[in-house]
Amino acid sequence: MSQPIKTYFNWSSGKDSTLALYYLLQDKNYSIDCLLTSVSSEYDRVSMHGLRKELLQQQTEALGIPAKIIQLPPHPTNAEYEALMKETVSVLLADGYECTAFGDIFLEDLKAYREKQLEPYGIKTVFPLWKKDTKELLTNFIDLGFKAITVCVDGSKLDSSFVGRIIDHDFINDLPEDVDICGENGEFHTFCFDGPYFKQSIQFTKGEVIMREYDSNGFKSQFWFCDLLPM
Numbered sequence: 001m002s003q004p005i006k007t008y009f010n011w012s013s014g015k016d017s018t019l020a021l022y023y024l025l026q027d028k029n030y031s032i033d034c035l036l037t038s039v040s041s042e043y044d045r046v047s048m049h050g051l052r053k054e055l056l057q058q059q060t061e062a063l064g065i066p067a068k069i070i071q072l073p074p075h076p077t078n079a080e081y082e083a084l085m086k087e088t089v090s091v092l093l094a095d096g097y098e099c100t101a102f103g104d105i106f107l108e109d110l111k112a113y114r115e116k117q118l119e120p121y122g123i124k125t126v127f128p129l130w131k132k133d134t135k136e137l138l139t140n141f142i143d144l145g146f147k148a149i150t151v152c153v154d155g156s157k158l159d160s161s162f163v164g165r166i167i168d169h170d171f172i173n174d175l176p177e178d179v180d181i182c183g184e185n186g187e188f189h190t191f192c193f194d195g196p197y198f199k200q201s202i203q204f205t206k207g208e209v210i211m212r213e214y215d216s217n218g219f220k221s222q223f224w225f226c227d228l229l230p231m
Contacts (some may be wrong), residue, residue, distance in 0.1 A: 164226030
């Protein structure tokens with residue numbers, strides 16, 4: 001019997017990563033030995049999600065898988081981001097990693113970008129959730145006993161009542177028709193704080209809800225964030 005492939009997981013701290021990891025941990029072809037997460041050095045929070053690094057660390061400790069953090073500079077350019085990833089992947093490659101996993105579901109351009117960036121290193125990519133029905137995925141996530149809370153929502157798609165909300169069947173039913181059930185288009189991001197393979201539930205309290213505005217090349221956007229406070 002062949003040895004499982006040494007794999008690192010691109011970890012977001014949210015529901016899709018959690019469910020994809022759940023599937024991979026049951027696949028004897030892969031050995032998940034590292035969770036890799038990008039964190040903003042300016043805010044010390046998970047990129048895009050706004051989750052405090054302390055909660056991320058508690059989460060990965062509860063999962064019992066070694067974690068590695070990429071510290072991103074404030075507002076990194078594509079060139080800066082890719083240089084950091086090149087440095088990180090080179091270290092992982094030297095440590096014997098042959099494969100990496102992602103929680104992407106159906107964004108073709110993002111999948112192609114990831115594969116193109118890793119191709120020069122000979123790193124294999126695996127997408128456990130790829131092309132699966134998003135309603136079935138989120139329903140399965142809930143029914144398996146995973147627990148998650150929304151930490152960021154796109155203000156152009158959802159109002160502030162959707163941030164800081166527990167992911168459950170009522171949440172699914174309340175989503176507008178033009179919002180993907182898993183938020184695959186960036187409509188919302190989550191923090192998973194408990195589940196079947198967690199050693200313990202992550203304890204936190206909800207802090208303030210704030211709205212942040214961004215301006216990227218003349219395109220303005222608004223996002224609601226719910227600050228989660230470690231206990």
